[in-house]
Amino acid sequence: MRRVCVGLSLVFGLLLAGAAAPEPGAPAERPAKPDRWGPIVVGTDDGDLPGKPKPPPAAPATAKAAGEIRVDEKTKTVRIPVAPTRAKGVVEWLLASGKKHAATSVLVTEHSAKDLAAALAKAGLAPGVRPEPVGEDRAKLPSGQVVEITLVSKGADGKETRTPAAKFLSPKSTGEPLGEGAWVYVGPQVLREGDVDLLVTELSGSIVTTSLRDQTAMIYWVPKSPPDAQPYVAAFYAAGAPPPGEKEKCELEIRPAGEQLKK
Numbered sequence: 001m002r003r004v005c006v007g008l009s010l011v012f013g014l015l016l017a018g019a020a021a022p023e024p025g026a027p028a029e030r031p032a033k034p035d036r037w038g039p040i041v042v043g044t045d046d047g048d049l050p051g052k053p054k055p056p057p058a059a060p061a062t063a064k065a066a067g068e069i070r071v072d073e074k075t076k077t078v079r080i081p082v083a084p085t086r087a088k089g090v091v092e093w094l095l096a097s098g099k100k101h102a103a104t105s106v107l108v109t110e111h112s113a114k115d116l117a118a119a120l121a122k123a124g125l126a127p128g129v130r131p132e133p134v135g136e137d138r139a140k141l142p143s144g145q146v147v148e149i150t151l152v153s154k155g156a157d158g159k160e161t162r163t164p165a166a167k168f169l170s171p172k173s174t175g176e177p178l179g180e181g182a183w184v185y186v187g188p189q190v191l192r193e194g195d196v197d198l199l200v201t202e203l204s205g206s207i208v209t210t211s212l213r214d215q216t217a218m219i220y221w222v223p224k225s226p227p228d229a230q231p232y233v234a235a236f237y238a239a240g241a242p243p244p245g246e247k248e249k250c251e252l253e254i255r256p257a258g259e260q261l262k263k
Helices: 002-020 111-121 199-206
Strands: 070-072 077-084 090-092 092-097 105-109 132-134 138-140 144-154 160-164 181-185 190-191 196-201 205-209 219-223 237-240 248-263
Touching: 002 190, 077 111, 105 248, 111 196, 111 199, 111 205, 181 248, 190 199, 199 205
Parallel strands: 092 105, 205 219
Antiparallel strands: 070 077, 077 105, 077 248, 090 237, 092 205, 132 138, 144 160, 144 181, 144 248, 181 219, 190 196
């Protein structure tokens, strides 16, 4: 009985195979549609196809003039063209390069950190020592040349208005004055990679900051405090003096204050 069942199974399988096989001369079946998540090849629209004219090249965009950085070597004064961001609330920078930190900086400049560092060096400012983290919530204060920073704005009538930079910042959201302290120049952050010097400040865009956590800035605000270590300040705020008018020409003036901040 078992042999009969096996034989019937073989015959039935052969019949099914014969029914599935296409007859000689019959058209081949069309391949199944590809899966909808499979790759789709789309023809390119080159300008090099025969008979198709190439589109004219796009006109280069006109760059907005930033104005020149001015250096007075006799008075060791640097003037940097800047623009107010009119940022509100928490800020971390007084000045940032480019538009990366525009939402949290009082002022921005179109000049690079490399150009600013060269101008400050030309004015005779020597690099200092940047803040050093101590644990998770404190930092050793930076040391170096104390500088005066003033925003100089000029209206259409040519009249200049000078405002100390500290007046644009407050330690509280209610706008109290910044308090006693100093701006300290430490220079740009440079890392050595083999035979190449990497200007880290150029990448970060950090020029003048209130944050001791920032390891790439060139100038730091240092509150008056004991000489050991300063707790990280949670936030500073854009407050105090009103910003210049939209049509006023603005420059940030940086010059030595005649003293060194030492550890």
